[in-house]
Amino acid sequence: MIPQRKSADVLRWVEASLGYHFADGSLCQSALTHRSAGADHNERLEFLGDSVLNCSVARLLFDAHPDADEGELSRLRATLVSGESLALIAQRLGVGEHLKLGAGELKSGGFRRASILADTLEAIVGAIFVDSGFDAAAAVVATMIGPEFSALPAADLLKDPKTRLQEALQAAGLALPQYTLTAVAGEAHAQSFTVTCEVATLALSAAAEGTSRRRAEQSAAAKVLESLPLKFRPKGGKTVGGDASPARKSP
Numbered sequence: 001m002i003p004q005r006k007s008a009d010v011l012r013w014v015e016a017s018l019g020y021h022f023a024d025g026s027l028c029q030s031a032l033t034h035r036s037a038g039a040d041h042n043e044r045l046e047f048l049g050d051s052v053l054n055c056s057v058a059r060l061l062f063d064a065h066p067d068a069d070e071g072e073l074s075r076l077r078a079t080l081v082s083g084e085s086l087a088l089i090a091q092r093l094g095v096g097e098h099l100k101l102g103a104g105e106l107k108s109g110g111f112r113r114a115s116i117l118a119d120t121l122e123a124i125v126g127a128i129f130v131d132s133g134f135d136a137a138a139a140v141v142a143t144m145i146g147p148e149f150s151a152l153p154a155a156d157l158l159k160d161p162k163t164r165l166q167e168a169l170q171a172a173g174l175a176l177p178q179y180t181l182t183a184v185a186g187e188a189h190a191q192s193f194t195v196t197c198e199v200a201t202l203a204l205s206a207a208a209e210g211t212s213r214r215r216a217e218q219s220a221a222a223k224v225l226e227s228l229p230l231k232f233r234p235k236g237g238k239t240v241g242g243d244a245s246p247a248r249k250s251p
Contacts, residue, residue, distance in 0.1 A: 010098050014124070017093050018140050024131055029100070031127035034116060036102030042123035049126025052134065056125075056141035057081055060149065072155030079158060080145055083118045089144060090117035095124075156234065161222035165197075168225070168234045174201050177224065179217050182207065197224050204228070 007029060014028055015021050022028045027045070035041040054077065061068070061076050068076070079085060090096065096111035099120060110116050121144070129137040142149075159167075165177055183194035193213045197220035198205040206223035210216030225233070 013094070013098055018124075019143055020128055020132075020136065020140050022127070022131055027127040027131050028124075031123040032095075032098055032120060033100040034102065034105060034110065034120070036105040036110070037100045038102075042120060042127075045123040045126035045130070046119045047126070048129060049122035049124065049137075052129045052137050053122055053125045053141055054081055055134075056138040057145065059138065060142060060145075064149075065155065068155050072158075075158040076152055076155050079152065080148060083115060085148060086118035086121050087114035089148060090121045092147075093121075093144070095120050161218050161225055164234050165199075165221045165225050165228075168228060168232055169199065171234075172232050174199070174232075177221065179220065181213060181216075195220050197221050199224060202229070202232075 007025060010032060011022060011025055011028055030040050031042050031045050031049075033041045035043055057077050057080050058073070061073050061080075065073065065076070095117055099111050099116070101110045105116075125137050125141060125144075128140050156164075169176060178198045178200070180196045180198070181193065182196050183192075185192045185194075192209050192211065193216040194207060194209050195213060195216035196205055196207045197217065204224050204227055206220050206227070208216050208219035208223060210219055
């Protein structure tokens with residue numbers, strides 16, 4: 001359990017971490033107040049901050065990747081603004097240590113909960129937007145996501161394995177892969193699916209398991225991608241996601 005921070009401490013933290021000084025300190029307090037802690041909570045600011053964050057990130061990507069198409073920009077943005085990514089950014093910044101939570105949430109460790117951290121980060125952006133406008137909020141977003149923005153992979157690597165395999169085969173004028181569900185195991189609430197991905201023209205096939213048929217297909221496609229002859233592989237080499245174990249030659 002963490003102690004509740006004083007208002008002055010919270011404002012100093014925001015200025016030190018994000019380089020922003022609130023003209024209206026009450027907005028900062030509201031942004032960091034979970035609904036479990038009272039009526040003046042951060043959900044409205046979170047709603048606003050979600051839109052400001054998305055727009056700010058979109059503009060950063062638009063400027064940084066002049067040759068990327070709409071789909072590539074969308075994949076890059078989704079990587080940065082996903083709930084998981086925002087929660088990790090919030091953890092890095094120490095947001096959880098400055099949250100105002102109700103007794104129940106505080107006792108249950110709400111200051112570590114990913115959804116609460118991500119929502120609070122959006123609320124902070126919304127509060128800065130209300131306090132000083134879009135340009136100030138966008139500048140804070142750029143600071144906030146700086147390390148993650150710099151570490152983004154090439155947009156093409158963010159395509160899922162099935163898409164990348166299909167595009168690689170189409171570019172080579174080869175037939176599309178065939179996916180076959182070969183096994184389903186387990187109880188209805190915890191099933192495991194096994195799928196085989198086969199590229200008959202290259203005599204390649206791979207099997208993979210997943211908690212859904214779609215996940216099993218993606219993992220099988222990733223295996224086949226790793227085993228494609230170099231001349232057929234999509235630009236960027238290795239795929240993102242899925243098991244890296246290679247496919248086998250079909251008999």
